[in-house]
Amino acid sequence: MKKIIFLMTFLLFYIVAYAGETFVIPYDENVDITETDKILTSEEIKVKVSMSRPAEPLKNIKFKFTFLDKNGNEVKVLNPLVKFNMKMDMGKLVFPLTYKDNKYVVDVILPKCMMGGKRWYGKLIFRYNYKEYSKVFLFDMK
Numbered sequence: 001m002k003k004i005i006f007l008m009t010f011l012l013f014y015i016v017a018y019a020g021e022t023f024v025i026p027y028d029e030n031v032d033i034t035e036t037d038k039i040l041t042s043e044e045i046k047v048k049v050s051m052s053r054p055a056e057p058l059k060n061i062k063f064k065f066t067f068l069d070k071n072g073n074e075v076k077v078l079n080p081l082v083k084f085n086m087k088m089d090m091g092k093l094v095f096p097l098t099y100k101d102n103k104y105v106v107d108v109i110l111p112k113c114m115m116g117g118k119r120w121y122g123k124l125i126f127r128y129n130y131k132e133y134s135k136v137f138l139f140d141m142k
């Protein structure tokens, strides 16, 4: 019995550690970067999102983010990171962004969906002017 409890506890810890965050949004063409770069807008800051295409599972995908203030000037942000997930939980996929040549970049390798799903969601999180922002975009894998 003790062994089983130990095993169950271990399994539970494993599941919790592996579980990612899902952030599914209804389809919105304005945030679909499958074919083209998009600009995610909000009152204070705009974010241009670029991706190397086509996006394929288990292959490197390069994401670039440019942050623009109200006047369209490029600005720096704090602690930018991007999370990825599908409708089903594909695990913890969190990547901090690196500032390079006036852009925030990250190279990502995403797993292959065992259920045959193609649609991925990205959640960009950063701080700007003492506020935390999060923006969700989506794309389909090839």
Ligand SMILES: [Cu+2]
Binding pocket: 086, 087, 088, 090, 112, 113, 114, 115, 116, 117
């Ligand atoms: Cu999946």
